[in-house]
Amino acid sequence: MVYVVRELCVACGKCALYCPVEAITVGEYAFVDQERCVECGTCIRAECPVDALRQPDLKPPRLLRKLFSDPLATFRETEVPGRGTEEMKTNDVTNNVKVGEAGWGVEMGRPGVSTKFTDVEKVTMALARQGVEFLDLNPVTMLIDKKTGMFTEKNPWGISPGEIRALRSLSAIIEFKTPKEKVPEIIKTLMEVSKEVETVFSVGLISRWKDGEPELLPLVRGIPGIRVYPNGKHNMGLGRPGS
Numbered sequence: 419m420v421y422v423v424r425e426l427c428v429a430c431g432k433c434a435l436y437c438p439v440e441a442i443t444v445g446e447y448a449f450v451d452q453e454r455c456v457e458c459g460t461c462i463r464a465e466c467p468v469d470a471l472r473q474p475d476l477k478p479p480r481l482l483r484k485l486f487s488d489p490l491a492t493f494r495e496t497e498v499p500g501r502g503t504e505e506m507k508t509n510d511v512t513n514n515v516k517v518g519e520a521g522w523g524v525e526m527g528r529p530g531v532s533t534k535f536t537d538v539e540k541v542t543m544a545l546a547r548q549g550v551e552f553l554d555l556n557p558v559t560m561l562i563d564k565k566t567g568m569f570t571e572k573n574p575w576g577i578s579p580g581e582i583r584a585l586r587s588l589s590a591i592i593e594f595k596t597p598k599e600k601v602p603e604i605i606k607t608l609m610e611v612s613k614e615v616e617t618v619f620s621v622g623l624i625s626r627w628k629d630g631e632p633e634l635l636p637l638v639r640g641i642p643g644i645r646v647y648p649n650g651k652h653n654m655g656l657g658r659p660g661s
């Protein structure tokens with residue numbers, strides 16, 4: 419966990435300025451609130467003028483704060499840096515989401531507004547009740563029972579559901595897919611569960627292109643309270659396009 423060597427600190431406040439969750443307070447010296455700190459490493463990279471900040475190697479469950487929060491940390495289980503998932507970002511190569519299906523990325527929290535894992539579980543449980551298919555190569559999926567959406571001890575780190583619920587991170591991305599017909603129902607579910615969580619989340623919908631527009635666009639256009647921002651992504655040269 420990040421800590422300050424008090425004897426070195428000159429209380430300049432630079433590290434506190436960079437902390438995205440306001441975990442650092444500065445009086446005679448800087449102090450890190452370990453409950454708030456998500457181990458993102460930003461203060462370390464802010465280059466303390468007297469090198470007074472330390473972040474020792476972390477072990478689970480604390481390590482998971484870093485894996486979900488530090489864009490330079492690599493999730494060993496998915497071998498992907500930057501919060502450990504690229505399932506939805508590379509759909510034009512992986513072809514995970516096919517015509518007739520909807521891919522979803524629910525990104526909980528963001529810099530400045532972190533997320534408790536109790537909130538992540540509320541959303542995964544609500545989605546599990548809708549029978550969604552959670553994508554495998556995703557750090558959140560690795561922590562849950564895919565049928566119930568509840569945290570399970572059957573995870574790569576062997577940490578208990580209680581320890582997972584005590585975690586907090588800058589963000590956590592839930593990825594899943596559904597048949598396209600379920601799009602309005604899933605949006606309704608997400609709008610309902612949004613009232614129960616203490617953080618923000620954004621929803622990305624991955625659609626294949628069909629008949630001159632994104633196949634899912636007609637399903638979301640016009641839903642009250644939803645603004646749609648269609649955008650495209652092509653990973654040129656990374657693989658063959660999915661059929």
Ligand code: SF4
Pocket residue numbers: 422426427428429430431432433434444447448465466467468469470471
């Ligand atoms: S940047 Fe370094 S010297 Fe300045 S408040 Fe933080 S720990 Fe102290």
Ligand code: SF4
Pocket residue numbers: 420436437438439440441442450454455456457458459460461462
């Ligand atoms: S590691 Fe991140 S969250 Fe923790 S004190 Fe440093 S900047 Fe703040």
